[in-house]
Amino acid sequence: MSDFWIIVFAISVMLGAVGGAAVTTWFERRLLGLWQDRYGPNRLGPFGIGQVAADMIKLLTKHDWVPPFADKWVFIFAPTAIVVAMLLGFAVVPFGPGLQIIDLNIGLLFFLGMTSLAVYSVLLGGLASNNKYALLGGLRSAAQMVSYEVFMGLSLMGVVMLSGSFSMADIVESQRDGWYCFSQFLGLFVFVIAAIAESHRLPFDLPEAEHELTAGFHTEYSGMKFAMFMLGEYLGLILISCMITTLFFGGWLAPFSLTFIPAIIWFSLKTFLVICFFILLRCAIPRPRYDQLMSLGWKIMLPITLINLVITGAVALWIAGA
Protein backbone atom coordinates (compact mmCIF):
# COMPACT_ATOMS: atom_id res chain seq x y z
CA MET A 1 0.00 0.00 0.00
CA SER A 2 1.17 3.54 -0.70
CA ASP A 3 1.58 6.02 2.14
CA PHE A 4 -1.67 7.74 1.34
CA TRP A 5 -3.70 4.56 1.46
CA ILE A 6 -2.05 3.49 4.68
CA ILE A 7 -3.15 6.74 6.30
CA VAL A 8 -6.67 6.29 4.98
CA PHE A 9 -6.67 2.71 6.21
CA ALA A 10 -5.31 3.69 9.63
CA ILE A 11 -7.99 6.34 10.06
CA SER A 12 -10.72 3.94 9.03
CA VAL A 13 -9.41 1.30 11.43
CA MET A 14 -9.44 3.87 14.22
CA LEU A 15 -12.98 5.01 13.44
CA GLY A 16 -14.07 1.42 13.02
CA ALA A 17 -12.59 0.40 16.34
CA VAL A 18 -14.15 3.31 18.22
CA GLY A 19 -17.49 2.80 16.51
CA GLY A 20 -17.26 -0.91 17.18
CA ALA A 21 -16.58 -0.23 20.84
CA ALA A 22 -19.64 2.02 21.01
CA VAL A 23 -21.85 -0.60 19.39
CA THR A 24 -20.38 -3.28 21.65
CA THR A 25 -21.67 -1.44 24.72
CA TRP A 26 -25.17 -1.81 23.36
CA PHE A 27 -24.62 -5.31 22.04
CA GLU A 28 -23.24 -6.50 25.34
CA ARG A 29 -26.27 -5.26 27.20
CA ARG A 30 -28.62 -6.93 24.76
CA LEU A 31 -26.72 -10.18 25.00
CA LEU A 32 -26.56 -10.05 28.78
CA GLY A 33 -30.28 -9.46 28.69
CA LEU A 34 -30.82 -12.51 26.51
CA TRP A 35 -28.88 -14.73 28.86
CA GLN A 36 -30.48 -13.27 31.96
CA ASP A 37 -34.00 -13.71 30.58
CA ARG A 38 -34.73 -10.06 30.04
CA TYR A 39 -34.52 -7.67 27.09
CA GLY A 40 -31.89 -5.05 27.79
CA PRO A 41 -32.17 -1.67 26.06
CA ASN A 42 -34.93 -2.09 23.49
CA ARG A 43 -36.78 1.22 23.36
CA LEU A 44 -34.77 3.54 21.17
CA GLY A 45 -34.64 2.68 17.49
CA PRO A 46 -34.73 -0.83 16.06
CA PHE A 47 -33.64 -3.32 18.73
CA GLY A 48 -32.69 -0.36 20.91
CA ILE A 49 -29.61 0.50 18.87
CA GLY A 50 -30.36 4.19 19.38
CA GLN A 51 -29.30 3.67 22.98
CA VAL A 52 -25.71 4.05 21.79
CA ALA A 53 -26.38 7.57 20.57
CA ALA A 54 -28.42 8.43 23.65
CA ASP A 55 -25.64 7.29 25.97
CA MET A 56 -23.11 9.23 23.95
CA ILE A 57 -25.13 12.43 24.13
CA LYS A 58 -25.62 11.94 27.85
CA LEU A 59 -21.93 11.42 28.52
CA LEU A 60 -20.84 14.30 26.28
CA THR A 61 -23.18 16.80 27.87
CA LYS A 62 -22.44 15.86 31.45
CA HIS A 63 -20.52 18.16 33.69
CA ASP A 64 -16.85 17.31 33.15
CA TRP A 65 -15.59 17.79 36.66
CA VAL A 66 -12.15 17.52 38.20
CA PRO A 67 -12.39 17.16 41.96
CA PRO A 68 -10.42 19.87 43.79
CA PHE A 69 -8.49 17.29 45.80
CA ALA A 70 -7.32 15.36 42.74
CA ASP A 71 -3.93 15.58 41.11
CA LYS A 72 -5.22 17.57 38.15
CA TRP A 73 -2.90 16.77 35.25
CA VAL A 74 -2.50 13.09 36.03
CA PHE A 75 -6.24 12.88 36.54
CA ILE A 76 -6.81 14.23 33.03
CA PHE A 77 -4.02 12.20 31.46
CA ALA A 78 -5.09 8.80 32.81
CA PRO A 79 -8.22 8.19 30.71
CA THR A 80 -6.45 9.30 27.54
CA ALA A 81 -3.63 6.83 28.06
CA ILE A 82 -5.85 3.76 27.97
CA VAL A 83 -7.58 4.80 24.74
CA VAL A 84 -4.32 5.72 23.02
CA ALA A 85 -2.60 2.51 24.08
CA MET A 86 -5.50 0.33 22.98
CA LEU A 87 -5.84 2.11 19.64
CA LEU A 88 -2.10 1.72 19.00
CA GLY A 89 -2.54 -1.99 19.62
CA PHE A 90 -4.82 -2.17 16.58
CA ALA A 91 -1.88 -1.19 14.36
CA VAL A 92 -0.53 -4.73 14.23
CA VAL A 93 -3.81 -6.59 13.82
CA PRO A 94 -3.97 -8.32 10.41
CA PHE A 95 -7.56 -7.87 9.25
CA GLY A 96 -6.91 -9.68 6.00
CA PRO A 97 -4.05 -10.59 3.67
CA GLY A 98 -2.07 -7.35 3.42
CA LEU A 99 -4.76 -5.49 5.35
CA GLN A 100 -2.57 -4.44 8.22
CA ILE A 101 -1.47 -0.96 9.18
CA ILE A 102 2.06 -2.09 9.88
CA ASP A 103 3.54 -5.58 9.82
CA LEU A 104 6.16 -5.22 12.54
CA ASN A 105 8.52 -8.14 12.85
CA ILE A 106 7.90 -7.92 16.61
CA GLY A 107 4.14 -7.39 16.23
CA LEU A 108 3.27 -9.68 19.11
CA LEU A 109 5.63 -7.92 21.49
CA PHE A 110 4.20 -4.58 20.39
CA PHE A 111 0.72 -5.79 21.26
CA LEU A 112 1.85 -7.04 24.67
CA GLY A 113 3.61 -3.75 25.31
CA MET A 114 0.54 -1.69 24.42
CA THR A 115 -1.80 -3.68 26.66
CA SER A 116 0.69 -3.29 29.50
CA LEU A 117 0.78 0.45 28.93
CA ALA A 118 -2.97 0.53 29.35
CA VAL A 119 -2.46 -0.64 32.92
CA TYR A 120 -0.81 2.66 33.75
CA SER A 121 -4.03 4.41 32.92
CA VAL A 122 -5.93 2.47 35.57
CA LEU A 123 -3.11 2.86 38.02
CA LEU A 124 -2.70 6.61 37.54
CA GLY A 125 -6.43 7.15 37.52
CA GLY A 126 -6.70 5.42 40.88
CA LEU A 127 -3.76 7.28 42.31
CA ALA A 128 -4.67 10.75 41.04
CA SER A 129 -8.25 10.62 42.28
CA ASN A 130 -7.09 10.90 45.87
CA ASN A 131 -9.97 8.75 46.96
CA LYS A 132 -9.82 5.62 49.09
CA TYR A 133 -11.91 3.47 46.80
CA ALA A 134 -10.00 4.61 43.75
CA LEU A 135 -6.70 3.95 45.46
CA LEU A 136 -7.78 0.44 46.41
CA GLY A 137 -8.88 -0.13 42.84
CA GLY A 138 -5.56 1.08 41.49
CA LEU A 139 -3.71 -1.08 43.97
CA ARG A 140 -5.62 -4.15 42.96
CA SER A 141 -5.10 -3.48 39.30
CA ALA A 142 -1.37 -3.13 39.84
CA ALA A 143 -1.11 -6.46 41.61
CA GLN A 144 -3.46 -8.18 39.18
CA MET A 145 -1.66 -6.92 36.11
CA VAL A 146 1.79 -7.70 37.42
CA SER A 147 0.91 -11.31 38.07
CA TYR A 148 -1.17 -11.88 34.95
CA GLU A 149 1.22 -10.09 32.65
CA VAL A 150 3.81 -12.76 33.38
CA PHE A 151 2.05 -15.70 31.89
CA MET A 152 0.06 -13.72 29.35
CA GLY A 153 3.31 -13.30 27.48
CA LEU A 154 4.53 -16.79 28.27
CA SER A 155 1.30 -18.43 27.10
CA LEU A 156 1.87 -16.97 23.64
CA MET A 157 5.40 -18.27 23.36
CA GLY A 158 4.09 -21.67 22.29
CA VAL A 159 2.47 -20.00 19.29
CA VAL A 160 5.70 -18.18 18.55
CA MET A 161 7.68 -21.41 18.77
CA LEU A 162 5.41 -23.22 16.35
CA SER A 163 5.26 -20.39 13.83
CA GLY A 164 8.85 -19.30 14.30
CA SER A 165 7.96 -15.62 14.09
CA PHE A 166 6.74 -12.65 16.13
CA SER A 167 5.13 -11.11 13.09
CA MET A 168 1.33 -11.29 13.06
CA ALA A 169 1.07 -11.89 9.34
CA ASP A 170 3.53 -14.79 9.55
CA ILE A 171 1.66 -16.30 12.46
CA VAL A 172 -1.57 -16.28 10.48
CA GLU A 173 0.16 -17.74 7.41
CA SER A 174 1.66 -20.55 9.46
CA GLN A 175 -1.80 -21.67 10.54
CA ARG A 176 -2.74 -22.78 7.02
CA ASP A 177 -2.34 -26.41 8.01
CA GLY A 178 -4.05 -26.32 11.41
CA TRP A 179 -5.18 -23.61 13.76
CA TYR A 180 -3.26 -23.22 16.97
CA CYS A 181 -6.36 -23.57 19.09
CA PHE A 182 -5.89 -27.34 18.77
CA SER A 183 -2.16 -27.73 19.22
CA GLN A 184 -1.96 -24.88 21.74
CA PHE A 185 -5.20 -25.39 23.66
CA LEU A 186 -3.41 -24.95 26.99
CA GLY A 187 -1.93 -21.72 25.70
CA LEU A 188 -5.37 -20.62 24.53
CA PHE A 189 -6.91 -21.45 27.90
CA VAL A 190 -4.34 -19.47 29.81
CA PHE A 191 -4.35 -16.60 27.35
CA VAL A 192 -8.12 -16.20 27.53
CA ILE A 193 -8.00 -15.98 31.31
CA ALA A 194 -5.03 -13.65 31.31
CA ALA A 195 -6.71 -11.53 28.65
CA ILE A 196 -9.82 -11.07 30.77
CA ALA A 197 -7.64 -10.06 33.70
CA GLU A 198 -5.67 -7.73 31.48
CA SER A 199 -8.69 -5.93 30.10
CA HIS A 200 -10.16 -5.99 33.63
CA ARG A 201 -13.54 -7.19 32.56
CA LEU A 202 -15.89 -9.31 34.62
CA PRO A 203 -15.29 -11.80 36.19
CA PHE A 204 -11.85 -10.30 36.81
CA ASP A 205 -12.87 -6.67 37.19
CA LEU A 206 -11.47 -6.41 40.68
CA PRO A 207 -10.07 -2.90 40.14
CA GLU A 208 -13.61 -1.80 39.41
CA ALA A 209 -15.72 -4.14 41.56
CA GLU A 210 -18.91 -2.07 41.77
CA HIS A 211 -20.20 -4.01 44.73
CA GLU A 212 -17.31 -3.37 47.07
CA LEU A 213 -15.43 -0.35 45.69
CA THR A 214 -18.39 1.65 44.32
CA ALA A 215 -16.61 2.04 40.98
CA GLY A 216 -13.01 1.36 41.89
CA PHE A 217 -10.43 3.36 40.03
CA HIS A 218 -12.92 5.56 38.18
CA THR A 219 -15.05 6.47 41.19
CA GLU A 220 -14.22 10.18 40.76
CA TYR A 221 -14.58 10.27 37.00
CA SER A 222 -17.60 11.61 35.21
CA GLY A 223 -18.70 12.75 31.79
CA MET A 224 -16.21 12.55 28.98
CA LYS A 225 -13.34 11.16 31.07
CA PHE A 226 -15.50 8.34 32.33
CA ALA A 227 -16.53 7.69 28.75
CA MET A 228 -12.85 7.43 27.81
CA PHE A 229 -12.31 4.73 30.42
CA MET A 230 -15.32 2.83 29.14
CA LEU A 231 -14.16 3.28 25.55
CA GLY A 232 -10.75 1.98 26.55
CA GLU A 233 -12.28 -1.05 28.19
CA TYR A 234 -14.37 -1.94 25.17
CA LEU A 235 -11.50 -1.23 22.78
CA GLY A 236 -9.48 -3.61 24.92
CA LEU A 237 -12.19 -6.23 24.61
CA ILE A 238 -12.23 -5.93 20.85
CA LEU A 239 -8.45 -5.85 20.58
CA ILE A 240 -8.07 -8.94 22.73
CA SER A 241 -10.72 -10.73 20.69
CA CYS A 242 -8.88 -9.78 17.49
CA MET A 243 -5.70 -11.16 19.00
CA ILE A 244 -7.26 -14.44 20.05
CA THR A 245 -8.67 -14.80 16.56
CA THR A 246 -5.32 -14.04 14.98
CA LEU A 247 -3.17 -16.16 17.22
CA PHE A 248 -5.35 -19.20 17.81
CA PHE A 249 -8.19 -19.31 15.31
CA GLY A 250 -6.33 -18.74 12.09
CA GLY A 251 -6.99 -15.01 11.73
CA TRP A 252 -8.48 -14.27 8.33
CA LEU A 253 -7.96 -17.82 7.05
CA ALA A 254 -11.16 -19.49 5.92
CA PRO A 255 -12.10 -22.78 7.56
CA PHE A 256 -12.81 -25.82 5.30
CA SER A 257 -11.35 -23.88 2.34
CA LEU A 258 -14.49 -21.73 2.06
CA THR A 259 -12.36 -19.11 0.35
CA PHE A 260 -15.13 -17.59 -1.75
CA ILE A 261 -16.12 -15.56 1.34
CA PRO A 262 -13.68 -12.64 1.69
CA ALA A 263 -10.98 -12.92 4.34
CA ILE A 264 -12.09 -9.80 6.20
CA ILE A 265 -15.55 -11.29 6.72
CA TRP A 266 -14.04 -14.42 8.22
CA PHE A 267 -11.91 -12.32 10.50
CA SER A 268 -14.85 -10.22 11.66
CA LEU A 269 -17.02 -13.28 12.18
CA LYS A 270 -14.44 -15.03 14.33
CA THR A 271 -13.75 -11.90 16.33
CA PHE A 272 -17.47 -11.44 16.83
CA LEU A 273 -17.82 -14.97 18.19
CA VAL A 274 -14.92 -14.45 20.57
CA ILE A 275 -16.53 -11.24 21.82
CA CYS A 276 -19.76 -13.15 22.40
CA PHE A 277 -17.82 -15.70 24.37
CA PHE A 278 -16.32 -12.99 26.57
CA ILE A 279 -19.76 -11.58 27.22
CA LEU A 280 -20.96 -15.08 28.09
CA LEU A 281 -18.14 -15.40 30.61
CA ARG A 282 -19.15 -12.09 32.12
CA CYS A 283 -22.70 -13.31 32.37
CA ALA A 284 -21.94 -16.70 33.87
CA ILE A 285 -19.05 -16.47 36.28
CA PRO A 286 -19.03 -14.54 39.55
CA ARG A 287 -16.09 -12.38 40.56
CA PRO A 288 -13.46 -14.28 42.60
CA ARG A 289 -12.04 -12.89 45.79
CA TYR A 290 -8.80 -10.96 45.53
CA ASP A 291 -6.57 -13.61 47.12
CA GLN A 292 -8.27 -16.33 45.07
CA LEU A 293 -7.41 -14.39 41.94
CA MET A 294 -3.77 -14.17 42.93
CA SER A 295 -3.43 -17.80 43.93
CA LEU A 296 -5.18 -18.86 40.73
CA GLY A 297 -2.60 -16.87 38.81
CA TRP A 298 0.54 -18.00 40.53
CA LYS A 299 -0.36 -21.53 41.61
CA ILE A 300 -2.33 -22.80 38.64
CA MET A 301 -1.93 -20.62 35.58
CA LEU A 302 1.82 -20.20 35.76
CA PRO A 303 2.57 -23.96 36.10
CA ILE A 304 0.16 -24.73 33.25
CA THR A 305 1.93 -22.19 31.06
CA LEU A 306 5.35 -23.59 31.88
CA ILE A 307 4.24 -27.17 31.20
CA ASN A 308 2.75 -26.06 27.91
CA LEU A 309 5.97 -24.28 27.03
CA VAL A 310 8.14 -27.31 27.80
CA ILE A 311 5.95 -29.74 25.88
CA THR A 312 5.64 -27.42 22.88
CA GLY A 313 9.39 -26.89 22.84
CA ALA A 314 10.07 -30.61 23.01
CA VAL A 315 7.61 -31.41 20.25
CA ALA A 316 8.91 -28.61 18.06
CA LEU A 317 12.47 -29.86 18.50
CA TRP A 318 11.43 -33.43 17.80
CA ILE A 319 9.64 -32.43 14.61
CA ALA A 320 12.61 -30.34 13.52
CA GLY A 321 14.98 -33.26 14.21
CA ALA A 322 12.86 -35.86 12.47
Add this chain to the structure above:
Amino acid sequence: MRDLVESLVSQLRTIWTILLHSFTKAETVQYPEEKPYLAPRYRGRIVLTQDPDGDERCVACNLCAAACPPDCISLQQGTREEDGRWYPEFFRINFSRCIMCGLCEEACPTNAFQLIPDFEMCEYERENMIYEKEHLMIDGPGKYHDYNFYRVAGMEIEGKKKGQAENEAEPIDIRSLLP
Protein backbone atom coordinates in the same frame (compact mmCIF):
# COMPACT_ATOMS: atom_id res chain seq x y z
CA MET B 1 -5.97 -31.67 42.15
CA ARG B 2 -9.46 -33.11 42.58
CA ASP B 3 -10.70 -29.73 43.79
CA LEU B 4 -9.18 -28.14 40.75
CA VAL B 5 -10.92 -30.44 38.31
CA GLU B 6 -14.19 -30.15 40.19
CA SER B 7 -14.15 -26.38 40.17
CA LEU B 8 -13.20 -26.31 36.52
CA VAL B 9 -16.08 -28.61 35.63
CA SER B 10 -18.42 -26.53 37.74
CA GLN B 11 -17.38 -23.36 35.92
CA LEU B 12 -17.85 -24.99 32.55
CA ARG B 13 -21.27 -26.25 33.59
CA THR B 14 -22.24 -22.75 34.68
CA ILE B 15 -21.26 -21.38 31.30
CA TRP B 16 -23.25 -24.09 29.54
CA THR B 17 -26.34 -23.47 31.67
CA ILE B 18 -26.22 -19.77 30.91
CA LEU B 19 -25.77 -20.51 27.22
CA LEU B 20 -28.94 -22.60 27.28
CA HIS B 21 -30.77 -19.51 28.47
CA SER B 22 -30.49 -18.19 24.91
CA PHE B 23 -33.58 -20.26 24.23
CA THR B 24 -35.75 -19.27 27.16
CA LYS B 25 -38.28 -16.49 27.02
CA ALA B 26 -37.61 -13.16 28.72
CA GLU B 27 -39.57 -12.57 31.91
CA THR B 28 -39.84 -8.85 31.31
CA VAL B 29 -43.29 -7.24 31.27
CA GLN B 30 -43.17 -4.42 28.72
CA TYR B 31 -44.84 -2.09 31.16
CA PRO B 32 -46.54 0.87 29.55
CA GLU B 33 -47.84 -1.22 26.66
CA GLU B 34 -48.47 -4.33 28.67
CA LYS B 35 -50.14 -3.75 32.02
CA PRO B 36 -49.33 -6.07 34.87
CA TYR B 37 -52.16 -7.87 36.65
CA LEU B 38 -53.09 -6.10 39.88
CA ALA B 39 -54.96 -8.07 42.52
CA PRO B 40 -58.23 -6.52 43.73
CA ARG B 41 -56.61 -6.11 47.12
CA TYR B 42 -53.60 -4.31 45.66
CA ARG B 43 -52.62 -1.29 47.73
CA GLY B 44 -52.42 1.80 45.55
CA ARG B 45 -54.18 5.15 45.38
CA ILE B 46 -56.46 5.99 48.32
CA VAL B 47 -60.18 6.77 48.04
CA LEU B 48 -62.79 7.88 50.55
CA THR B 49 -66.01 5.92 50.14
CA GLN B 50 -69.64 6.58 50.91
CA ASP B 51 -72.41 4.82 52.79
CA PRO B 52 -74.89 2.73 50.86
CA ASP B 53 -77.18 5.72 51.49
CA GLY B 54 -74.81 8.06 49.72
CA ASP B 55 -73.55 9.92 52.78
CA GLU B 56 -69.86 10.23 53.44
CA ARG B 57 -68.55 7.48 55.70
CA CYS B 58 -65.62 9.23 57.33
CA VAL B 59 -66.37 10.36 60.88
CA ALA B 60 -63.14 12.35 61.27
CA CYS B 61 -61.86 10.19 64.10
CA ASN B 62 -58.23 10.86 63.11
CA LEU B 63 -57.24 7.23 63.62
CA CYS B 64 -55.85 7.03 60.09
CA ALA B 65 -53.75 10.14 60.61
CA ALA B 66 -52.42 8.67 63.85
CA ALA B 67 -51.56 5.35 62.19
CA CYS B 68 -49.84 6.83 59.18
CA PRO B 69 -46.07 6.29 59.45
CA PRO B 70 -44.95 9.24 57.30
CA ASP B 71 -47.72 11.52 58.62
CA CYS B 72 -49.18 12.35 55.28
CA ILE B 73 -52.86 12.57 56.26
CA SER B 74 -54.32 15.79 57.54
CA LEU B 75 -57.97 16.43 58.43
CA GLN B 76 -60.23 18.61 60.55
CA GLN B 77 -63.25 17.33 62.42
CA GLY B 78 -66.59 19.12 62.12
CA THR B 79 -70.14 18.38 63.35
CA ARG B 80 -73.03 18.66 60.95
CA GLU B 81 -75.73 21.00 62.30
CA GLU B 82 -78.76 19.21 60.95
CA ASP B 83 -78.21 15.62 62.17
CA GLY B 84 -75.20 15.67 64.52
CA ARG B 85 -73.00 13.49 62.35
CA TRP B 86 -69.27 14.05 62.46
CA TYR B 87 -67.50 14.70 59.18
CA PRO B 88 -64.08 15.98 58.05
CA GLU B 89 -64.14 19.68 57.18
CA PHE B 90 -61.13 19.10 55.02
CA PHE B 91 -59.30 15.90 54.26
CA ARG B 92 -55.90 16.08 52.67
CA ILE B 93 -53.46 13.33 51.70
CA ASN B 94 -49.99 14.12 50.49
CA PHE B 95 -49.36 11.31 48.02
CA SER B 96 -45.78 12.33 47.43
CA ARG B 97 -45.16 11.09 50.96
CA CYS B 98 -47.55 8.16 51.12
CA ILE B 99 -45.83 4.79 51.03
CA MET B 100 -49.01 2.81 50.27
CA CYS B 101 -48.62 0.77 53.41
CA GLY B 102 -52.35 0.44 54.02
CA LEU B 103 -52.14 1.02 57.76
CA CYS B 104 -54.68 3.80 57.45
CA GLU B 105 -57.15 1.42 55.84
CA GLU B 106 -56.69 -1.03 58.71
CA ALA B 107 -57.09 1.69 61.30
CA CYS B 108 -60.29 3.11 59.86
CA PRO B 109 -63.32 2.02 61.96
CA THR B 110 -65.86 3.04 59.35
CA ASN B 111 -64.33 1.44 56.24
CA ALA B 112 -64.29 4.88 54.68
CA PHE B 113 -60.65 4.73 53.84
CA GLN B 114 -59.76 2.27 51.07
CA LEU B 115 -56.73 1.60 48.90
CA ILE B 116 -57.43 0.67 45.31
CA PRO B 117 -55.33 -1.01 42.60
CA ASP B 118 -54.02 2.06 40.84
CA PHE B 119 -50.45 3.20 41.22
CA GLU B 120 -50.03 5.42 38.18
CA MET B 121 -49.94 8.82 39.81
CA CYS B 122 -47.38 10.92 37.98
CA GLU B 123 -47.33 14.68 38.11
CA TYR B 124 -44.96 17.34 36.87
CA GLU B 125 -45.73 19.60 39.83
CA ARG B 126 -45.25 18.37 43.33
CA GLU B 127 -48.27 20.25 44.65
CA ASN B 128 -50.50 18.21 42.39
CA MET B 129 -49.70 15.16 44.47
CA ILE B 130 -51.67 16.63 47.36
CA TYR B 131 -55.21 15.36 47.06
CA GLU B 132 -58.11 17.16 48.73
CA LYS B 133 -61.38 15.64 49.85
CA GLU B 134 -63.13 16.28 46.55
CA HIS B 135 -60.38 14.39 44.72
CA LEU B 136 -60.48 11.49 47.16
CA MET B 137 -64.22 10.97 47.51
CA ILE B 138 -65.88 8.44 45.24
CA ASP B 139 -69.60 7.83 44.68
CA GLY B 140 -70.05 4.41 46.20
CA PRO B 141 -69.29 2.06 49.03
CA GLY B 142 -66.07 0.59 47.61
CA LYS B 143 -65.21 -2.87 48.82
CA TYR B 144 -67.88 -3.04 51.57
CA HIS B 145 -71.29 -2.74 49.99
CA ASP B 146 -73.65 -2.90 52.97
CA TYR B 147 -71.66 -1.40 55.80
CA ASN B 148 -73.04 1.76 57.33
CA PHE B 149 -71.21 2.89 60.43
CA TYR B 150 -74.04 4.92 62.00
CA ARG B 151 -76.42 1.99 61.70
CA VAL B 152 -74.26 -0.22 63.88
CA ALA B 153 -72.67 2.35 66.17
CA GLY B 154 -74.16 3.59 69.42
CA MET B 155 -73.71 7.26 68.56
CA GLU B 156 -76.91 9.25 68.61
CA ILE B 157 -77.77 11.16 65.48
CA GLU B 158 -80.85 12.70 63.97
CA GLY B 159 -83.34 9.95 63.16
CA LYS B 160 -81.66 7.31 65.31
CA LYS B 161 -81.84 7.32 69.07
CA LYS B 162 -79.50 5.39 71.35
CA GLY B 163 -80.28 1.68 71.34
CA GLN B 164 -81.82 1.66 67.88
CA ALA B 165 -78.80 0.45 65.99
CA GLU B 166 -78.46 -3.08 64.65
CA ASN B 167 -77.61 -5.66 67.33
CA GLU B 168 -77.98 -3.02 70.02
CA ALA B 169 -80.10 -3.35 73.18
CA GLU B 170 -82.13 -0.48 74.63
CA PRO B 171 -80.05 1.59 77.04
CA ILE B 172 -80.35 0.70 80.73
CA ASP B 173 -81.23 3.37 83.22
CA ILE B 174 -78.48 2.73 85.75
CA ARG B 175 -80.07 4.99 88.38
CA SER B 176 -83.21 2.92 88.60
CA LEU B 177 -83.38 0.16 91.24
CA LEU B 178 -86.45 -1.52 89.81
CA PRO B 179 -85.85 -5.08 88.65
